[in-house]
Amino acid sequence: xxxxxxxxxxxxxxxxxxxxxxxxxxxxxxxxxxxxxxxxxxxxxxxxxxxxxxxxxxxxxxxxxxxxxxxxxxxxxxxxxxxxxxxxxxxxxxxxxxxxxxxxxxxxxxxxxxxxxxxxxxxxxxxxxxxxxxxxxxxxxxxxxxxxxxxxxxxxxxxxxxxxxxxxxxxxxxxxx
Numbered sequence: 001x002x003x004x005x006x007x008x009x010x011x012x013x014x015x016x017x018x019x020x021x022x023x024x025x026x027x028x029x030x031x032x033x034x035x036x037x038x039x040x041x042x043x044x045x046x047x048x049x050x051x052x053x054x055x056x057x058x059x060x061x062x063x064x065x066x067x068x069x070x071x072x073x074x075x076x077x078x079x080x081x082x083x084x085x086x087x088x089x090x091x092x093x094x095x096x097x098x099x100x101x102x103x104x105x106x107x108x109x110x111x112x113x114x115x116x117x118x119x120x121x122x123x124x125x126x127x128x129x130x131x132x133x134x135x136x137x138x139x140x141x142x143x144x145x146x147x148x149x150x151x152x153x154x155x156x157x158x159x160x161x162x163x164x165x166x167x168x169x170x171x172x173x174x175x176x177x
Contacts, residue, residue, distance in 0.1 A: 014088040017131030017156040028081040031113040042073040069106040078139040081114040092155045099151040106147040129161030
């Protein structure tokens with residue numbers, strides 16, 4: 001291809017509100033293998049001094065017999081795994097997380113796989129051109145055991161509103177507007 005030819009650019013993004021399919025199951029990839037370093041770093045960065053995450057000798061005396069992954073890291077990773085497929089550049093804001101559960105521990109060395117079902121879609125009653133999407137995220141380990149669940153409510157752009165915002169603010173610092 002000659003250097004001066006126009007090349008069509010394709011940017012990675014999530015789905016606009018109207019592209020989301022209520023009831024569909026979105027399977028996110030790749031999985032993420034959790035490490036001891038992830039656990040210690042996240043635990044210390046978040047100032048969580050829980051010995052179950054930091055002290056291998058103490059954790060060995062507890063019912064699981066070893067350190068467990070920090071559940072907040074598990075939650076953050078589970079939500080993060082959904083971003084590129086669902087909300088990258090199409091989300092205006094996260095409105096809330098509810099029904100967060102950790103029914104089984106995740107251990108260093110385990111791999112987290114996440115899938116998302118869209119439970120509800122509705123136009124925003126206060127923000128014209130935007131929609132509210134309710135996601136149910138489920139994280140499973142490499143054996144298919146559910147280790148985390150959360151319901152996440154997000155304010156999403158429609159394609160039309162996103163384009164309108166870009167036209168009205170072409171010099172905006174944030175490229176997602």
